[in-house]
Amino acid sequence: xxxPEEQYDLVTIGAGSGGVRASRFAASLYGxxxxxxxxxxxxxxxxxxxxxxxxxxIRGCVPKKLLVYGAAFSEEFADAxxxxxxxxxxxxxxxxxxxxxxxxxxxxxxxxxxxxxxKLKNKEITRLNTTYGNILKSAGVTFIEGRGSLADAxxxxxxxxxxxxxxxxxxxxxxxxxGVVTKIPIEGAEHAIIxxxxxxxxxxxxxxxxxxxxxxxxxEFAGIxxxxxxxxxxxMFRGDKVLRGFDEECRDQVQENLTxxxxxxxxxxxxxxxxxxxxxxxxxxxxxxRGEAGQIECGLVMMATGRKPRVEGLGLEALGVELxxxxxxxxxxxxxxxVPGIWAVGDVTNRINLTPVALMEGMAFAKSAFGGxxxxxxxxxxxxxxxxxxxxxxxxxxxxxxxxxxxxxxDVYVTRFRPMKYTISGRDEKTLMKLIVHAESDKVLxxxxxxxxxxxxxxxxxxxLRCGATKAQFDATVGIHPTAAEEFVTxxxxxxxxxxxxxxxx
Numbered sequence: 001x002x003x004p005e006e007q008y009d010l011v012t013i014g015a016g017s018g019g020v021r022a023s024r025f026a027a028s029l030y031g032x033x034x035x036x037x038x039x040x041x042x043x044x045x046x047x048x049x050x051x052x053x054x055x056x057x058i059r060g061c062v063p064k065k066l067l068v069y070g071a072a073f074s075e076e077f078a079d080a081x082x083x084x085x086x087x088x089x090x091x092x093x094x095x096x097x098x099x100x101x102x103x104x105x106x107x108x109x110x111x112x113x114x115x116x117x118x119k120l121k122n123k124e125i126t127r128l129n130t131t132y133g134n135i136l137k138s139a140g141v142t143f144i145e146g147r148g149s150l151a152d153a154x155x156x157x158x159x160x161x162x163x164x165x166x167x168x169x170x171x172x173x174x175x176x177x178x179g180v181v182t183k184i185p186i187e188g189a190e191h192a193i194i195x196x197x198x199x200x201x202x203x204x205x206x207x208x209x210x211x212x213x214x215x216x217x218x219x220e221f222a223g224i225x226x227x228x229x230x231x232x233x234x235x236m237f238r239g240d241k242v243l244r245g246f247d248e249e250c251r252d253q254v255q256e257n258l259t260x261x262x263x264x265x266x267x268x269x270x271x272x273x274x275x276x277x278x279x280x281x282x283x284x285x286x287x288x289x290r291g292e293a294g295q296i297e298c299g300l301v302m303m304a305t306g307r308k309p310r311v312e313g314l315g316l317e318a319l320g321v322e323l324x325x326x327x328x329x330x331x332x333x334x335x336x337x338x339v340p341g342i343w344a345v346g347d348v349t350n351r352i353n354l355t356p357v358a359l360m361e362g363m364a365f366a367k368s369a370f371g372g373x374x375x376x377x378x379x380x381x382x383x384x385x386x387x388x389x390x391x392x393x394x395x396x397x398x399x400x401x402x403x404x405x406x407x408x409x410x411d412v413y414v415t416r417f418r419p420m421k422y423t424i425s426g427r428d429e430k431t432l433m434k435l436i437v438h439a440e441s442d443k444v445l446x447x448x449x450x451x452x453x454x455x456x457x458x459x460x461x462x463x464x465l466r467c468g469a470t471k472a473q474f475d476a477t478v479g480i481h482p483t484a485a486e487e488f489v490t491x492x493x494x495x496x497x498x499x500x501x502x503x504x505x506x
Contacts, residue, residue: 003157003165010369011156011170012036013148013314016054018346018358019176020132022365024139030370034141035168037148037158041129043122044196045180047313048161052132052143053125055178055347056355059196062128063121064220067199068387070117071227075261075389075427077110082425112228114204121199144168150315153339172341172369175314175329176362179307179347184212188274191282192301195221205280205299208232212271213304214242216386219254221304222263223389234296236266236286243386246448247398249414253432253450254392260429261389269294274301309348326350333376335365343369351377354384383462385455390429393458396446396465402436405502409439411471414495415487419452433487435471439497441506442470447488457485 010026012019015038026032039050043059051058077087087110136143144166146158156173158166181194193201195217209225211218214237222235235242235258241251242258242265259265268289275283280299288294309328317323322330322338328350335343345361347353357377364375383395402410413435422429431451438445447461464474479486 003167005155005167005169006035008033008035008142008168008170010034010172010174011148011168012174012176013150013156014038014054014174014176014178014346014348015050015052015132015136015143016176016178016346016358017056017355018178018362019054019174020052020136021359021362022174022176022345023141023362024136025363025366026370027141028139030366032370034139035144035156035170036136036141037144037146037156037168039147040145040161041126043125043200048147051129052136053129057128057132058125059199061355063125063199064195064217064224065387066121066124067117067224067228068220068389070112071224072389073110074112074227079421079425079427114228115202117228118199118201147313149313150319150321150342153319153341172343174365174369175316175337175342175344175348176346176358177310177314177348179350179353180310181303182306182308183303184271184305186271186273188276188282189303191274191276192303194303198302204229206231207280207299208234208296209300209302210234210236210284210296210298211302211304212236213306214239214244215304215306216243218304219243219258219386219388221302222258223261223387226261226263227389231299232264233262234264234266234298236269236271236284238268238270240267243392246386246392246394247434247446248400249432249434250392250394250448250450253416253430254386254388257388257390257429257450307347307353309350311348324350334368334374335361335377352379352382354382357382381462381465383458385458387455390431390450390452391454392448392450393454394446394448395458395462396444397436398446398448399434399436399498402438402445403498403500403502406438406445406500406504406506407502408500408505410445410498410500411437411439411494412496412498413437413471413491413493415491417484417487419484420482421452431484431487433484433491435474435488435491437471438506442472443506444469444471444474449488451484453484457488460485461488 009032012023015036023034023036027034041051042049146160148156148158151157156168183189208231211222226233241255243251269286271286273285284296324330329344331349346358361377364377367375385393415433416430434448436446474489477489479489
């Protein structure tokens with residue numbers, strides 16, 4: 001039986017951040033007839049499970065941050081003793097309320113109900129999934145559940161959960177399928193969970209947890225588990241420190257904070273095998289930086305060791321859509337692939353894999369394809385944050401990047417201080433703030449912070465950098481007192497000046 005064809009101006013495969021933004025703007029702003037194809041909703045992604053909202057909403061940024069909020073209460077309860085609060089009938093603070101997990105604080109620590117947190121998280125994510133579907137429908141987009149693949153350069157074939165087929169023809173096809181989690185190929189890797197699984201765990205194990213990896217997800221989940229789990233938490237990675245690609249001093253500060261908050265940090269270690277001894281009883285085997293064998297007995301191993309573009313089964317290569325060496329869809333500066341009429345945005349292109357960037361790319365695509373004006377996404381001064389505890393936030397150049405890119409000298413301003421709250425709670429932890437300035441032009445090239453509320457503060461500084469703010473303008477800005485944020489406008493003493501080796505001038 002012939003499959004009937006439906007006609008559209010745009011068919012989008014993927015209803016994550018980029019796909020939803022592109023689809024709704026193409027329909028609502030430019031009057032395009034749009035269909036958006038996405039797999040049925042579920043918490044753990046698979047070849048048959050996806051959901052409107054995509055990775056960020058269902059199994060990424062949003063649920064992760066909800067768990068970060070939940071985990072953060074652990075330290076808040078400990079700090080509260082320093083402000084006179086009694087926990088579980090115990091006495092208040094004073095000098096006995098030392099911050100970093102004294103016996104008194106440990107005894108008073110409330111018991112966490114992980115299952116309750118996950119249940120409430122699931123309820124909120126289910127609501128958001130419905131909301132994203134409604135956003136598309138409200139914009140006039142036809143939302144189709146099923147697996148989409150390209151039959152040719154103008155046709156998307158959709159296979160429903162019941163095996164039914166639909167053929168959607170369109171002048172433009174947008175691929176916005178995001179990415180999928182990868183595991184390191186070691187013996188016993190099947191015993192490890194990934195972030196999707198971690199976000200859906202019904203209970204934490206009766207034993208230590210080991211997180212493998214050093215990036216966003218690894219450092220964030222190490223903090224989540226540390227704040228909600230009564231057993232030891234380990235983080236293990238091959239490099240010398242966490243968060244490769246971020247400013248070096250920030251990386252050092254985050255790693256120090258992980259240790260100070262009771263997480264066992266294992267740099268320079270290579271996992272070799274996961275041995276299952278019994279249900280929720282494993283042994284992680286590894287070699288350390290000296291090549292010596294070691295092992296950790298644990299109740300759970302989580303791999304947070306990377307993601308790859310989700311391109312399998314889309315039919316891209318058969319149509320001649322070029323992929324790069326990492327398996328990402330190659331696009332030009334306007335998000336066009338090597339095949340006319342086929343476009344791609346978001347993590348599937350492996351440019352800057354952040355939700356707000358996918359949103360920007362989706363908007364630029366809609367304007368390019370339907371607004372009559374080819375529009376490039378602007379990747380300058382994209383701010384980002386890592387929600388470790390406390391969080392790291394950044395915008396602009398790192399010190400190393402600025403030295404490599406620009407000519408002349410780079411002025412570096414660094415301050416470390418104990419947050420006011422901790423002077424009473426007793427917590428032994430410092431906030432780090434850093435400004436990178438081009439000496440000759442006085443232009444601020446980068447802002448970096450590790451400390452409470454850093455992500456909220458950095459969003460405002462990102463606007464300043466987009467506007468080309470100078471250090472003199474930072475200095476002329478009156479601070480809000482008493483806040484940590486005011487330190488960014490009161491750093492007067494240059495920490496160091498380093499010669500740059502690049503050629504760019506401002």
